Amino acid sequence: MAEPVLEMRGVSKSFGATDALKDVSLSLMAGEIHALVGENGAGKSTLIKAMTGIHRPSAGTILMDGREVAFRDSGAAQQAGVAAIYQEPMVFPDLSVAENIFISHRDRPQLIDWGRMNEEAAEIIARLGVRLDPRRAASELTLAEQQTVEIARAISLKVRVLIMDEPSASLSDHEVRRLFGIARALRDAGVAVLYISHRLEEIFALSDRVTVMRDGRHISTRPTAETTQAGLIAEMVGRDMAGRFARMPGQAREEVMLRVAGLGRAGAFADISFEVRAGEIVCLSGLVGARRTDVALALFGIAPADAGRIELAGQAVRIASPKDAMRLGIAYVSEDRRRLGLALGESIAANITLPALPRYTGALGRIDRLRELADAEGFARRLNIRAPGVTVPAGTLSGGNQQKVMLAKWLNMAPKVLIVDEPTRGIDIGAKAEVHALMRALAGQGVAILVISSDLPEVLSLADRVLVMREGRLAGEFPGETATDEAVMRLAVGAV
Amino acid sequence: MSERGLAGRLRAQLASWEGFLLLVVVLLVALNAVATPYFLTVQNQINLFQLSIEKIIVALVMTFVIINGEIDLSVASVMGLAACAFGWLFQQGMPAGLAVAVVLGIGILCGAFNAFFVVAVGLPSLVVTLATLIAFRGMARILVEDRGIGGFPDWFNRLGQQPLVGPFPMALLVFAVLAAVAFFVLQRTAFGRRVYFIGLSREVAAFSGVDVGRVKAAVFVASGLVAALAGLLYAARVGSVRGDVALGFELDIITIVLLGGVSIFGGVGTVTGTLLSILIVLNLRNGMALANITGHIQTGVLGVLLILSVMVPTIRGWAARLFGGGEAVR
Numbered sequence: 001m002a003e004p005v006l007e008m009r010g011v012s013k014s015f016g017a018t019d020a021l022k023d024v025s026l027s028l029m030a031g032e033i034h035a036l037v038g039e040n041g042a043g044k045s046t047l048i049k050a051m052t053g054i055h056r057p058s059a060g061t062i063l064m065d066g067r068e069v070a071f072r073d074s075g076a077a078q079q080a081g082v083a084a085i086y087q088e089p090m091v092f093p094d095l096s097v098a099e100n101i102f103i104s105h106r107d108r109p110q111l112i113d114w115g116r117m118n119e120e121a122a123e124i125i126a127r128l129g130v131r132l133d134p135r136r137a138a139s140e141l142t143l144a145e146q147q148t149v150e151i152a153r154a155i156s157l158k159v160r161v162l163i164m165d166e167p168s169a170s171l172s173d174h175e176v177r178r179l180f181g182i183a184r185a186l187r188d189a190g191v192a193v194l195y196i197s198h199r200l201e202e203i204f205a206l207s208d209r210v211t212v213m214r215d216g217r218h219i220s221t222r223p224t225a226e227t228t229q230a231g232l233i234a235e236m237v238g239r240d241m242a243g244r245f246a247r248m249p250g251q252a253r254e255e256v257m258l259r260v261a262g263l264g265r266a267g268a269f270a271d272i273s274f275e276v277r278a279g280e281i282v283c284l285s286g287l288v289g290a291r292r293t294d295v296a297l298a299l300f301g302i303a304p305a306d307a308g309r310i311e312l313a314g315q316a317v318r319i320a321s322p323k324d325a326m327r328l329g330i331a332y333v334s335e336d337r338r339r340l341g342l343a344l345g346e347s348i349a350a351n352i353t354l355p356a357l358p359r360y361t362g363a364l365g366r367i368d369r370l371r372e373l374a375d376a377e378g379f380a381r382r383l384n385i386r387a388p389g390v391t392v393p394a395g396t397l398s399g400g401n402q403q404k405v406m407l408a409k410w411l412n413m414a415p416k417v418l419i420v421d422e423p424t425r426g427i428d429i430g431a432k433a434e435v436h437a438l439m440r441a442l443a444g445q446g447v448a449i450l451v452i453s454s455d456l457p458e459v460l461s462l463a464d465r466v467l468v469m470r471e472g473r474l475a476g477e478f479p480g481e482t483a484t485d486e487a488v489m490r491l492a493v494g495a496v
Numbered sequence: 497m498s499e500r501g502l503a504g505r506l507r508a509q510l511a512s513w514e515g516f517l518l519l520v521v522v523l524l525v526a527l528n529a530v531a532t533p534y535f536l537t538v539q540n541q542i543n544l545f546q547l548s549i550e551k552i553i554v555a556l557v558m559t560f561v562i563i564n565g566e567i568d569l570s571v572a573s574v575m576g577l578a579a580c581a582f583g584w585l586f587q588q589g590m591p592a593g594l595a596v597a598v599v600l601g602i603g604i605l606c607g608a609f610n611a612f613f614v615v616a617v618g619l620p621s622l623v624v625t626l627a628t629l630i631a632f633r634g635m636a637r638i639l640v641e642d643r644g645i646g647g648f649p650d651w652f653n654r655l656g657q658q659p660l661v662g663p664f665p666m667a668l669l670v671f672a673v674l675a676a677v678a679f680f681v682l683q684r685t686a687f688g689r690r691v692y693f694i695g696l697s698r699e700v701a702a703f704s705g706v707d708v709g710r711v712k713a714a715v716f717v718a719s720g721l722v723a724a725l726a727g728l729l730y731a732a733r734v735g736s737v738r739g740d741v742a743l744g745f746e747l748d749i750i751t752i753v754l755l756g757g758v759s760i761f762g763g764v765g766t767v768t769g770t771l772l773s774i775l776i777v778l779n780l781r782n783g784m785a786l787a788n789i790t791g792h793i794q795t796g797v798l799g800v801l802l803i804l805s806v807m808v809p810t811i812r813g814w815a816a817r818l819f820g821g822g823e824a825v826r
Contacts, residue, residue, distance in 0.1 A: 302703065322705040332703070340703045343696040345763055354693060354704045357686045365685035409704070 003066060005030050005192045006051065006082065006161045011060035013046055020046040022216045023060070028161055028192040033183055035207035035224065036196045039236055039456065039489070043216040044196055048163050051194075052084050053077035064160075078104055081160035083153075087169045087289070089146035093139035097121060100138050101153045124152045127189075128182045144175035151182060162186060163194045168202060169289050180206055198287045200229050200493050212236055229495050230486075237456060237485035248440055250464040250480065252280035255313065257448035258330075258417045260299070263308035268294040269472035272308070276417065276448040281439060283463035283480075284452045286492050290469040292452045293335060296419045299450075300332035301325040312417070326355060329416035333406055335425065335452070337399070341406045344395030348387055348405055349376035351394050356413045379408035384434060400431030407438065418442060421452045436462060456485055470494055513757035513805070517772035524776060528783035535786065538663055544782045546733070549667040550575060550726040551745055552774045555752045556671075556678040557722040559770045560715050562753055563682070565695040565762025566614065566621040568716065571723040572745035573632035574606045578727030580636040583645035583737040592649050600724050606632060607720020611713040621716075629746065637739035646736030656732025667729045674722070679767040691715065695762030751798060752777055755805045776801070 004027035013021040021043050028034055038044050049055040051062065053071025061068050064080060071077040074084075091100045098121035121134035130148050138146060147167060154162050164183065168176045183193050183206060195207055203210055203224065210227060212219040212235040219235050255278045264270035269291040276282045284292045298305040301319040310317055312328050319325050325332070334340040342351050353360055353372050360368050376390040383404040387397055394405055403423070410418065420439070424432040439462065443449055453459050459466055463480040468491040475491040489495075528535040545552070554571050561568045578599045585595040606628065613624040660666040682688035690711050693701040702708050731737050756773030758765025777798065784794045 300703075322703060323707065326705045334703055339697070340699050343693050343700045343763070345696050346693060350689060350693075354689070354701075354706070357689060361686045364680075365687055366680075367684060367686055367689060 004028055005064065007063040007066075008047075008051070009061050009063065011047075011050055011057045011062065013050055013055055014058050020216050021050065021057070024213070024216075024218045025060075026211060026218060026221065028194060030160070030192055031187055031190045032208045033187050033193045033195055033206055035203040035210040036194055036213065037198075037200070037203060037210060037232060037236060038213035038219075039454070042213040042236070044213055045165070046216070047213070048084055048165055048194075048196070051077070051161070051163065052082055075104070078154075078157055081158055082163070083157065083159045083161070084163035084165060085147060085150040085154070085167060087166040089143060089150050091138040091141075091146045091149055094137060096135050096137055097125075097132060097141070097149055097152075098134035100149050101134070101156050104153060104157060120156070121152070124155050127155070127185070128152065129185060130178065130182070142175075144171050144178065147171075147179070148182065151186075155186075159186075159191060161192045161194065163196070165196045166198065166289070167195075168197060168199065176202070198289075198493055200232060200495055203232070204229070214238070233486055233489050233493070233495065237489050248461075250280065251440075251443050252464050253278040253446060256311075257313055258299075258450070259311040259314075260295075261309050261311075263295065263298060263305045263310065265294060265298055265303060265305050265307070268303070269298075269469075270307070272469075272474055274467055274474070274477070276450055278416075278446045278448050279443050280464045281443050281449045281451060281462050281480075282465045282467060283459040284450060284467050284469060285454075285456070285459050285488050286469035286475070288454060289471075290492070291472040292469050293421055294472075295469070296332055296421055296450070296452060299325065299330060299417075299419060302332075326413060329414075331355075331410035331413060331415035331418050333410050333418070333420045333423065335421035337402055337406055342394045342402060342409075344402075345393055347391045348380070348385070348394050348397070349373055349390040351405055352376045352379055352390075352409045352412055355409060375412065376408075379412065383408055383438065400427035403427050403431065403435065407435065411442070415447060417448045417450070419450045419452070422454065423451060424453075424455065424458060432458075456488060459483075459488070460485065468492055514766065514769050514772060517756065517769060517776060521772055521775045521779065524779040524783060528779060528786065531783065532786045535783070540782070542663060542665070542668065544778050545668055545671070546665060548748075548778060548781075549671060549733070550730045550742065551749050552752065552778075553667070553671050553674060553726045553729070554719075554723050554745070555749050555770055555774060556674050556767070557715075557719045558749050558753045559678065559756070559758055559765060559767055560682060560691055561621075561719050562750070562758050562760065563695045563762060563765050564691045564712060564715050565698065566712065566715070567625060567750070567760075568610065568621065568719045569625040569746050569750075570606065570610060570628040570632055571719060571749060572742045573629045573636065574603055574720055574723035575727035575730060575742035575745060576636040576740070577606065577632045577639075578603055578724035579731040579737040579741040580640040580645075580739060582728055582731050583648075584639040586648060587645055592652050596728060599728055600721060603720045603722075603724020603727075604717055605720070606724070607717035608713070610720065611716035614716065615709040615713050633739075633743070636741070640737060640739045642739065644736045644738045648731070648735065652732050653735050656729060657735065667733065670725070670729065675767070675771060682767050687711070687714075692763055695759075695764070697763075751802055755798070755802050757805060760806070 006028045008024060008026045011021055011024045012019065024047060036044055046055060050057050052074045053076050054074050063069065069080060071080065092103065098118045101121045101124065102117055118134045125132045125134065128148060128151065132145060132148060138149060167179055171179060183195065186193055197203060207224045209221060210224045211221040212232060214236060256275045257278045259275040261273045263272040272295055286292050294303065297303040299310065299319065301321045301324050304320050310319060317328055338344065349372055353375065360372050362368055373390060379385065380387060380390055385401050385404045387401060394402060397405065423435050439449055451462060460483055465480055466478045466483045466488060468475045468488055470492055478487060534540055558568065558571065581602055582595050582599045585598060586592055610625055610628055613619050614621045655666045658665065660669060682691065690701065690706050693706060694708050694711055698708050727742065730741055752773050753770055754760060756765060756769035758769060780797060781794050
């Protein structure tokens with residue numbers, strides 16, 4: 001076989017104590033479409049970032065044409081011919097198509113020859129087999145057209161390795177077919193295309209070879225023709241069963257705490273119906289982009305549903321704001337700790353008491369500091385939050401301890417329904433076990449718990465029931481005891 | 497806690513920006529006292545406050561606005577509009593007492609107008625209040641044009657110009673009361689806590705059930721009301737009003753607040769810091785004036801201090817990296 005254009009040899013990348021990539025080796029050949037598959041968190045994104053100079057590998061080497069390279073940043077990678085496009089196109093909305101295509105060129109004269117620029121842009125676009133006026137503003141284009149602009153930009157930089165990260169996730173069928181056409185045109189022109197998708201049917205329709213990653217490791221690389229969907233899924237999820245957390249017996253009670261019927265929000269999700277009983281842990285599983293968080297945001301009143309009904313303990317309720325939700329006893333622990341969960345500059349105590357502040361105020365709205373500190377210290381003990389004290393800024397804690405502060409913040413309002421979004425993402429195994437134990441204890445007290453998690457082992461060990469979402473709809477449901485990795489993944493990727 | 501006991505707490509205090517400001521205040525007072533024996537007399541201290549009293553009153557409420565993550569550039573124009581509206585109403589024959597009440601209402605309306613565009617429409621406060629800075633000033637000039645209006649009732653002028661309790665004039669008492677209220681509300685109440693959280697992250701606040709819009713609106717309305725009150729105090733102190741009353745004051749006010757350690761990005765700062773900053777600015781100006789240093793140099797010195805105050809986090813970061821081990825908190 002020919003020499004690889006880009007080769008990774010034994011590449012590892014760790015962030016603190018977590019290893020995102022472990023000894024990954026991978027070769028991309030000129031003129032091939034190489035698919036990359038794996039669960040959420042398998043290390044695909046980190047791999048791309050290592051290839052494009054956003055992350056520097058902790059160990060291992062990257063070679064181009066057999067020579068070792070170390071990209072300073074993504075600009076350097078682009079100049080060397082490695083470019084990536086993502087699910088959300090990155091274009092400058094107020095610039096024209098042509099300007100967007102040539103934005104990264106640093107070797108051009110300072111004076112712009114508009115006529116020539118538009119001509120060259122038109123030429124590149126034509127090579128992709130697409131019709132697009134180079135003078136149009138990027139903001140007027142559809143998502144798919146913006147993607148085309150990004151690809152054209154890469155081509156104008158003489159791209160040799162083009163990484164497409166979930167490019168089809170927000171496209172219509174027709175647009176996906178056109179994207180495939182572009183990818184094949186690039187392959188035939190000798191570009192190495194790395195194609196990442198959760199949709200297995202696309203992998204089989206498009207790719208020449210397919211690589212599976214799992215838990216930061218390279219599992220296999222084979223010609224696509226020699227694999228099957230079932231085989232790929234088994235490799236994506238096939239993990240050491242001994243490493244799984246032990247299942248605990250369910251504690252669900254009779255009383256249905258939360259019932260959702262036909263819930264929908266235009267453009268996000270539709271026809272979602274399920275119930276969570278007191279003491280039950282229901283997990284909402286699915287791939288990133290399945291719109292699970294949107295369901296949670298509707299239940300918490302951030303982005304209210306526009307169809308369907310919500311019942312709380314048998315009563316139909318209207319939830320138009322977080323305040324409504326909180327009054328009804330619904331708490332939502334966000335997946336985005338830094339942006340939505342905690343004010344990192346404020347103290348641990350202030351973060352914990354914020355949602356329940358009225359409970360701590362006396363005459364003239366004065367906060368009872370002593371009671372506030374006592375409660376915060378109580379949570380710090382109960383949840384084993386390791387901090388020098390509850391008056392230090394939340395931002396000084398480790399991720400796992402911040403996660404516990406966030407849980408404490410919502411437990412402090414004694415919720416009836418607790419929605420937890422990615423409860424253990426990015427925290428170490430010890431903290432993870434503590435968080436799981438805490439959720440079981442809460443269920444034991446009769447709290448109805450809805451967990452959104454992309455971590456399959458977590459789902460399988462926690463859930464009394466597993467709901468699977470796919471592209472904004474419920475794809476199926478399993479009782480916790482009988483759910484398996486393969487079955488859930490099959491529904492999540494929509495395999496037949 | 498790593499640092500216990502009085503010594504530790506003292507060290508922590510001195511290491512904070514407030515501690516540094518306190519040190520500067522003590523130094524300035526000492527320097528001034530040595531240079532001019534007259535400096536430490538009660539009368540000089542009262543004069544020192546009186547000359548800038550309207551600005552420092554508004555600085556108290558501006559502390560809320562900036563910690564909340566917003567800015568209100570229109571305060572000086574509201575002061576001007578309030579003073580001119582008072583003069584005009586009085587000239588039209590309205591009893592001064594009633595005019596005072598009407599003008600305070602105008603202040604609330606001005607604040608509500610800003611709040612509407614920031615909260616309900618969602619425009620950046622920098623733009624909204626820049627527009628109302630121009631608009632409110634325009635209204636003030638239309639009302640009074642270029643002539644001055646004076647001849648207010650004696651009781652009104654006396655309140656502005658003569659001591660009310662002991663040697664203290666009313667404006668100074670108003671400032672003292674407002675300072676105490678501001679401290680209590682911002683540092684001790686649930687409302688103040690929400691102001692901080694919104695300034696640090698309005699998303700976190702919203703996701704925690706805080707009614708972000710209502711808090712912001714309340715802060716802007718308070719800003720309008722206090723600015724109008726300050727405008728009235730100005731009218732009483734000077735005894736007449738013109739269209740350019742308080743012109744450009746907003747920059748001095750914002751400077752005081754930022755120098756006090758309030759972060760222009762919101763979420764950080766204290767009323768104590770603003771109060772110390774007020775003492776520094778007043779003492780610096782007074783001391784330099786007594787030492788015959790021109791106003792331009794005074795302004796330059798303030799500018800240097802302001803840049804230093806904004807650089808505090810950066811300097812702390814450098815120190816942390818230099819000495820290692822120290823946690824760099826933001």
